[in-house]
Amino acid sequence: MAFEFWFLVLARSHETDLSYHRIKLEGGREKGKPFFRSFTGRLRSKQMPVTIFHGADGLPRIILTEPCGSTAEVLLYGGQVVSWKNERREELLFMSSKANWKPTKAIRGGIPVCFPQFTNFGSLEQHGFARNRLWSLDSCPSPLPPANSPSSVDLILKSTEVDLKTWPRSFELRLRISLSAGKLTLIPRVRNTDNKTFPFTFALRNYLSVSDISEVRVEGLETLDYFDNLMQGERFTEQADAITFDGEVDRVYLGTPIKIAIIDHEKKRTLVLRKEGLPDAVVWNPWDKKAKALPDFGDEDYKTMLCVDSAVVENPVMLKPSEEWKGRQELSIVSSSYCSGQLDPRKVLYGIN
Numbered sequence: 001m002a003f004e005f006w007f008l009v010l011a012r013s014h015e016t017d018l019s020y021h022r023i024k025l026e027g028g029r030e031k032g033k034p035f036f037r038s039f040t041g042r043l044r045s046k047q048m049p050v051t052i053f054h055g056a057d058g059l060p061r062i063i064l065t066e067p068c069g070s071t072a073e074v075l076l077y078g079g080q081v082v083s084w085k086n087e088r089r090e091e092l093l094f095m096s097s098k099a100n101w102k103p104t105k106a107i108r109g110g111i112p113v114c115f116p117q118f119t120n121f122g123s124l125e126q127h128g129f130a131r132n133r134l135w136s137l138d139s140c141p142s143p144l145p146p147a148n149s150p151s152s153v154d155l156i157l158k159s160t161e162v163d164l165k166t167w168p169r170s171f172e173l174r175l176r177i178s179l180s181a182g183k184l185t186l187i188p189r190v191r192n193t194d195n196k197t198f199p200f201t202f203a204l205r206n207y208l209s210v211s212d213i214s215e216v217r218v219e220g221l222e223t224l225d226y227f228d229n230l231m232q233g234e235r236f237t238e239q240a241d242a243i244t245f246d247g248e249v250d251r252v253y254l255g256t257p258i259k260i261a262i263i264d265h266e267k268k269r270t271l272v273l274r275k276e277g278l279p280d281a282v283v284w285n286p287w288d289k290k291a292k293a294l295p296d297f298g299d300e301d302y303k304t305m306l307c308v309d310s311a312v313v314e315n316p317v318m319l320k321p322s323e324e325w326k327g328r329q330e331l332s333i334v335s336s337s338y339c340s341g342q343l344d345p346r347k348v349l350y351g352i353n
């Protein structure tokens, strides 16, 4: 059965007022064939040369590239980064071996966007609906300047009639994703297009690829208070001088410093998470038992992943009509762990010489 759908993309031309560009994405479903045919569509605009591909899974995606050779792959479904590879083609994000690539379910890996609710702190579905919706290209990212390069893309999700029934607040959720050598930057924004103030919680859930979770240290969270989701959200104070892993962990660290280092001894590399406007950080690893209970998580996958999320959880954002909230996170790779003697984590975290 033939299948087609249209994206209406609002694009601002250089000289004139707003104009609409319509992009048609076509595919066909034949017996035994993927839902979509492999397809390349191009939004022809002076300002935003964005190419949309369809992979074997049929999901529309954008591939970001930069001159040093690193790449990122972003799905319109969920506005989700699903791959970030360095210039040596090594994958830096985790993707579950049992990830479900069919819409309506969240994809287990990459960087899902949790909005308007983090976890089950509210009446909505776990982690909100944004990760389960088809986003669009956003060619009017004002007040950010247009991202006019193959290293960047702007996406948008607006409230729909269906979502207004469960969450009656009109919003525009924008996400700019930018790639540069050794760095992936995400800038989420939420605009209140309603006539009432609304609260929301938010997280960029970073599924990071690690060589062996037992050898990983997270620095920058020591001495902080956290909510432990394994203890009914009870509040504790971190006593360890770094977070290490030997069992399930599901914590929301509160009011963290702007930099957190994830040190992977075996890979001899440190991943630095730098964030603004996202005061909390969630650390999650399901470990063996929970991994087995999750249908889209490979039994052994917990050994090679760690979620360290940039989040706003403790104090929800209260957004007034017409106001825009903005966050920012940068993930960057420093290619040798401090174990090698070349990198002192204090330098990474605090810039101490």
Ligand SMILES: O=P(O)(O)OC[C@H]1O[C@H](O)[C@H](O)[C@@H](O)[C@@H]1O
Pocket: 106, 119, 126, 127, 229, 250, 282, 284
């Ligand atoms: O399975 P998901 O909906 O992606 O959630 C994964 C995990 O996220 C959070 O950290 C929750 O506190 C956990 O209870 C949940 O298992």
